[in-house]
Amino acid sequence: MPDADGPWPSDQELLRRHVAGDTDAFGELFRRHRDRLWAVALRTVCDPEEAADALQDAMVSAFRRAADFRGESAVTTWLHRIVVNASLDRLRRRATRPVLSAGDEQAFEALVAQDGDPARASDTRLDVDAALRMLPAPQRAALVVVDMLGFSVADAAVILDISPGTVKSRCARARARLLPYLAHLQGNRSASESVSPAQGTDS
Amino acid sequence: MTHLDTDVLAEFRAGLITGRRGAKIAVHLAGCDHCTALDDQLAGVSALLASVPAPAMPDGVAQRLDAALAAEVARKNDPERAGPEPSPEPAASPRRPGHRGFRLMSLRVLAPVAAAVVVLAGGGYGLSLLTSRGGQMTASSAAGTEGSAASRAASEPSGANPAGGAAEPTAGAQEPGASPFKGARISPVNFPFVVSGISFSAVPATLRQQVESALRVPVTSRPGQAASLLVRACVQNLAGSHPVVLVESGRFAGRPATLVVARTGQHDTAWVAGPDCSATKRDVLATTSLPPGIS
Numbered sequence: 001m002p003d004a005d006g007p008w009p010s011d012q013e014l015l016r017r018h019v020a021g022d023t024d025a026f027g028e029l030f031r032r033h034r035d036r037l038w039a040v041a042l043r044t045v046c047d048p049e050e051a052a053d054a055l056q057d058a059m060v061s062a063f064r065r066a067a068d069f070r071g072e073s074a075v076t077t078w079l080h081r082i083v084v085n086a087s088l089d090r091l092r093r094r095a096t097r098p099v100l101s102a103g104d105e106q107a108f109e110a111l112v113a114q115d116g117d118p119a120r121a122s123d124t125r126l127d128v129d130a131a132l133r134m135l136p137a138p139q140r141a142a143l144v145v146v147d148m149l150g151f152s153v154a155d156a157a158v159i160l161d162i163s164p165g166t167v168k169s170r171c172a173r174a175r176a177r178l179l180p181y182l183a184h185l186q187g188n189r190s191a192s193e194s195v196s197p198a199q200g201t202d203s
Numbered sequence: 204m205t206h207l208d209t210d211v212l213a214e215f216r217a218g219l220i221t222g223r224r225g226a227k228i229a230v231h232l233a234g235c236d237h238c239t240a241l242d243d244q245l246a247g248v249s250a251l252l253a254s255v256p257a258p259a260m261p262d263g264v265a266q267r268l269d270a271a272l273a274a275e276v277a278r279k280n281d282p283e284r285a286g287p288e289p290s291p292e293p294a295a296s297p298r299r300p301g302h303r304g305f306r307l308m309s310l311r312v313l314a315p316v317a318a319a320v321v322v323l324a325g326g327g328y329g330l331s332l333l334t335s336r337g338g339q340m341t342a343s344s345a346a347g348t349e350g351s352a353a354s355r356a357a358s359e360p361s362g363a364n365p366a367g368g369a370a371e372p373t374a375g376a377q378e379p380g381a382s383p384f385k386g387a388r389i390s391p392v393n394f395p396f397v398v399s400g401i402s403f404s405a406v407p408a409t410l411r412q413q414v415e416s417a418l419r420v421p422v423t424s425r426p427g428q429a430a431s432l433l434v435r436a437c438v439q440n441l442a443g444s445h446p447v448v449l450v451e452s453g454r455f456a457g458r459p460a461t462l463v464v465a466r467t468g469q470h471d472t473a474w475v476a477g478p479d480c481s482a483t484k485r486d487v488l489a490t491t492s493l494p495p496g497i498s
Contacts, residue, residue, distance in 0.1 A: 023276050030272065038264065039257040046426060052264045056271050063275045095423045128255050130400035130453070134416060136424045147252040165219070172213035175248045177419070179209055180412045181401065182251055183244050 007032070011075035019067050026063050033076055036149060037083045043144045044087035046133050050094065051087070058086035073158050080151070081159045084141055091137045124185055131181035135174050142170035143178075207231060207238045213245055394438065394447040395422040396430040401453035403460055403475045407491040414464055414473045414493060418449060437480035438463050441487070445472075455488050470494065 009017070009025075011032070017025035030037075037058070042051040062082050069078055132140050138160075145156045146167065157164045207215075207228060214220050215228050232238055397417075404410045430438070430450060438450055442465035451462040455475050464473045471493040480486035 023280065027269075027272055027276075030268075034265070034268065035257060035260055038260040042258055048261070048264075052267060055264070056268055059268055060271060060275055063272070091424075124251075125255050125258075126400070127402065128252065130402070133399050133426060134401065134420060136420055143252065147249045148255065148257075150253065168217040168219055169214065172217040172219060173210060175216075175245055176209040176213040177416050178248055179244055180404075180409060180416060182248055185251055 012071065015066055015069055015075055018063075026066065029075070030059055030062075030079075033079055036076075037079060040080060040144055040149060041083050041087045043129070043132060043148065044084060044137070044141050045090050045094075046129070046140075050090050054086040054090045055083060057089075058083040061086065073155070077151075077155050077158050080145065080149075081161070084145065084159055085161075088137060088141060127185055128182065131178050134181065135177060139170045139174040139177070142167055143174040146171050147175075206235065207241065209241060209245070212238065212242055216242070216245055394430070394450050395427060396434065397422060397425045397427050397449065397451040399425065399451050399453050401451070401462075403453055403455045403462055403489065405456070405489050407489070410473065410475070410489055411491045411493060414449075414462070414491065417451060417462070418464070418493075422449070433481060434461055436482035437461060437476050437486075440480065440482050440485055441465070441474050441476060442467075460488060464493070467492075 009028075011029055014025045014029040014032075018029065034055075038051065038055060041055045041058070042048060045051050045054055058079075062079060069075070073081075132144070135143065142156060142160060142162075145151050145159055146153065151159065153164045153167050156167045160167060162170075211220070211228070215225060220228060232242060399417075401413065401417075404413060434450065434452075438447055438461075441463050445465040445467045447463065447465050448471060449462070449464040452459070453462060454460055455477065459478050461476045461480065462473060463476060464471055473491050473493060474487050475489040477486035477488050
């Protein structure tokens with residue numbers, strides 16, 4: 001995530017101006033990255049409403065703590081780190097309270113339909129989103145940052161505040177776990193049907 | 204050498220297995236079509252994830268963030284007038300317009316069964332949830348009624364200080380100890396109900412693999428909800444008196460389906476039930492049995 005060959009003013013320059021009192025600088029910086037930040041929040045918490053809350057928490061936090069940025073990583077890495085933190089924080093809170101309470105068949109079907117609305121996204125994205133929910137949150141966050149957003153393992157380690165080795169092992173476990181859910185999407189249907197279930201038992 | 208385990212292969216691909224063990228894996232891969240195919244599939248997982256287009260930020264969220272940012276700027280410029288607890292969501296910027304429909308719906312279907320939820324869950328959370336949802340609905344058009352997210356974030360741990368304590372000023376948003384999963388280990392009446400939207404496989408071996416994966420994940424880390432009366436009836440019909448390990452809502456052949464896993468003796472049994480499953484009808488679409496000791 002290079003600052004050097006990005007647009008001018010650079011991310012770092014915008015952040016510096018914000019700290020110096022420029023009222024527009026932070027907005028410009030945030031708008032520059034907010035689509036990717038939205039993607040990481042949404043895929044980490046798996047819920048648009050919670051993701052919006054997490055992203056707003058993160059944005060305000062970054063706005064207020066900009067002076068703490070030391071330039072040890074790229075500004076985008078720092079922003080992603082704050083968003084991932086806010087997202088995981090949301091998930092931790094959600095684990096301590098009921099997510100939803102539904103009462104009858106109608107609610108049950110509505111919930112599934114909410115996931116299955118074909119107008120909202122492609123089937124592949126829906127299947128990927130559903131599969132991601134199968135992962136424990138820390139594994140999901142690592143996989144989203146590395147495989148979906150394309151950060152290097154080193155940057156992901158900064159974003160997730162874990163060691164590079166832990167990034168690798170979380171991603172590895174996550175990929176192995178997702179395999180049964182995603183193999184059919186790889187355009188190699190017959191091979192996936194015969195290989196993954198038969199693992200170690202035939203051929 | 205027997206075939207490689209998916210986890211082992213994934214670790215090998217990630218560069219976590221080196222030295223003699225890594226060399227052995229490399230040699231095996233060179234001579235084993237089965238494991239090479241598995242290896243290709245693992246590579247395909249990353250490729251597939253990278254190919255999924257990023258979701259666009261909904262306009263409502265963008266507006267909300269703009270409003271919150273404007274409030275922050277105003278507060279920074281004039282902290283005296285804005286006060287320490289700014290309201291970043293003026294009435295002009297409706298909160299989450301895109302979700303209002305869903306809120307209305309969830310309230311509507313919740314109302315007739317709130318009493319049942321309270322009884323079944325043995326606590327007050329059904330009712331408190333009902334009232335808090337109602338409050339939130341009216342608050343969605345009025346600013347500041349529901350503690351603003353930005354003021355919440357004021358005491359939020361930030362990326363710069365990740366260990367800095369998760370203060371929780373919005374006590375109204377959650378009831379302590381109200382988790383439907385709390386103490387919900389294995390019981391025919393009180394079971395973990397996960398909402399995943401997963402497409403369950405019709406192939407028994409694949410279904411078994413899906414269930415095994417699902418059982419390895421702690422239920423509390425997955426999106427869940429209180430099970431409906433219909434789901435409870437269906438679970439009871441399928442599992443009988445056997446302890447229920449997991450219930451998960453997903454899809455089967457494009458239709459809503461419920462996965463039920465119960466400890467039915469030495470082997471666990473998993474059923475995928477269709478939407479017609481009830482206390483009197485076993486609408487079983489697929490089933491598989493699991494090796495002992497999985498759950």
